[in-house]
Amino acid sequence: MSIDFSADKPIYQQLIDRITGEIIKGHVKPGDKLPSVREYAVEVGVNANTMQRVYKELETMGITETKRGQGTFVTEDSIRLEQLRDEVKKDLVQSFLTNIESLGFSKKEIIEHIQNGEWGEKG
Amino acid sequence: MSIDFSADKPIYQQLIDRITGEIIKGHVKPGDKLPSVREYAVEVGVNANTMQRVYKELETMGITETKRGQGTFVTEDSIRLEQLRDEVKKDLVQSFLTNIESLGFSKKEIIEHIQNGEWGEKG
Amino acid sequence: MSIDFSADKPIYQQLIDRITGEIIKGHVKPGDKLPSVREYAVEVGVNANTMQRVYKELETMGITETKRGQGTFVTEDSIRLEQLRDEVKKDLVQSFLTNIESLGFSKKEIIEHIQNGEWGEKG
Amino acid sequence: MSIDFSADKPIYQQLIDRITGEIIKGHVKPGDKLPSVREYAVEVGVNANTMQRVYKELETMGITETKRGQGTFVTEDSIRLEQLRDEVKKDLVQSFLTNIESLGFSKKEIIEHIQNGEWGEKG
DNA sequence: GTGGTCTAGACCACT
DNA sequence: GTGGTCTAGACCACA
Numbered sequence A, B, C, D: 001m002s003i004d005f006s007a008d009k010p011i012y013q014q015l016i017d018r019i020t021g022e023i024i025k026g027h028v029k030p031g032d033k034l035p036s037v038r039e040y041a042v043e044v045g046v047n048a049n050t051m052q053r054v055y056k057e058l059e060t061m062g063i064t065e066t067k068r069g070q071g072t073f074v075t076e077d078s079i080r081l082e083q084l085r086d087e088v089k090k091d092l093v094q095s096f097l098t099n100i101e102s103l104g105f106s107k108k109e110i111i112e113h114i115q116n117g118e119w120g121e122k123g
Numbered sequence E: 001g002t003g004g005t006c007t008a009g010a011c012c013a014c015t
Numbered sequence F: 001g002t003g004g005t006c007t008a009g010a011c012c013a014c015a
Helices: A011-025 A037-044 A048-060 A078-102 A107-116 B011-025 B035-043 B048-060 B078-102 B106-118 C009-023 C038-046 C047-058 C080-103 C107-116 D009-023 D037-044 D049-058 D078-102 D106-114
Strands: A064-067 A069-076 B064-067 B070-072 C064-067 C069-076 D064-067 D071-074
Touching: A011 A048, A011 A078, A048 A064, A048 A069, A069 C107, A078 A107, A078 B011, A078 B078, A078 B106, A078 C009, A107 B106, A107 C107, B011 B048, B011 B070, B011 B078, B048 B064, B048 B070, B078 B106, C009 C047, C009 C080, C009 D078, C038 C047, C047 C069, C064 D009, C080 C107, C080 D009, C080 D078, C080 D106, C107 D078, C107 D106, D009 D049, D009 D078, D037 D049, D049 D064, D049 D071, D078 D106
Parallel strands: none
Antiparallel strands: A064 A069, B064 B070, C064 C069, D064 D071
16 A cells, blocks of 8 residues: 555555556546645655655556646546556556466466465455 | 577576576586686676676575685585575566556456466467 | 775675664664765765665664665664664674684683683783 | 585694694604595595695694605604694684674673583583 | 676666 | 765686
8 A cells, every 4th residue: 555665666666556556446546636746745754745746647658638727637538548557457467377388387376376376365 | 598688687697597497497407517707708798796696696595505715615505495485486576567557457366367478389 | 984995794784784883872763864875875875786785674673664765874763773783783692603613712711712802901 | 523615714724633633632743654545535524635735734834744765753743732722712712802803792692601601511 | 507686777667 | 965876807725
């Protein structure tokens, strides 16, 4: 939930993932207004420049739209959001499988490990 | 199988993963001698210092042992190698699940995607 | 206090020992920021790569944490620092005793020599 | 007792320490004949060149004497052997104290640790 | 020949 | 500015 400043994953990427996650989960809906850059930066304790970059990338990805003078909003293009969801899922799985392979594990073994694991929702 | 010089993952990490993978797969066995630093560096087309770093890291991980003037050998401590396998698997899955969660996907949905995907054994 | 460029012990190891010592002595405290790699390198007169290696090793040992773009900090995990102190002390004494033994001295004789010696507090 | 091929201390140095130790302990006496280079090399499983170096350094140190055609003998100069004992002891303690200091421990604390330790002869 | 250390200098991503 | 990676090339100790 919180930002890990020592992680290998860049802070801005962690923030992109978090916001993307909120949208995927439906906690944030198409047309919703995001906090201002400064507000959000203060909230999570990062530099405003970092948050600026996050918003910029989100807009580049077509996830948000900026209305001058009004702020940043989640796009109302729900088809785009569906695309986003699929893209993200595909990338996630693809890079995971690449890792599995290069490290010498079989897909079967790993899936079993995930299913038997003691994490999260038991889904 | 080969090194991606433009990937986000550093070359030396790719090499560590590769060698670790070879050991996990059993292609390289306890007590086996690895190629010399310079030899291996030439083989994969990286600088000798980069390969040196890879070997050093492997030794720190307890995977290899160096006999001065003779070369670098995979440890004969097969218990350590079993540990290694488990650690690597656990880390792999753990970080994947963290990603899934922060991006708002359910474990169930992702596993289905992996199983139905067009990768790996069906690839 | 200063670096011996012609010692048998590598420069980077001397630097690790020095920083570790500063922490053990309490001159550097949990959460303190270390000088930047380049800054410190200039200060002691070594190459930046050498210092980079020192910092990397310290991080691997769990003594420091790096916040990207901000610098390197002593871990705030004071339990880890206590562990460190004990580990270092144990290793120090253990390797000394191994030496004593292989060279054929008794522990008693050596301790007497240390206590009567012209070093340290009496120096 | 045995040679550690993966240790940080060079094999030849380990062997010098061992032989020196045997003399200090009195297991090997002034005038005693040492095994031939080849014999000894086979016995401990090292390269003959390595053992050659060991014998050469011992002679340089004035500990042994070579009689052509007869072999290598521990010097009968018992004053030299006493000197040797003292030199070795002094070096040992000196380097230990240097380490203690650079790592931020007090002499007192370390001696207590040695005395309370669960090693060796309890001497 | 083998690993290990160090330098000099370049380039990159992140904040 | 901060840490991180990589190259090229030199030099060293060890077996």
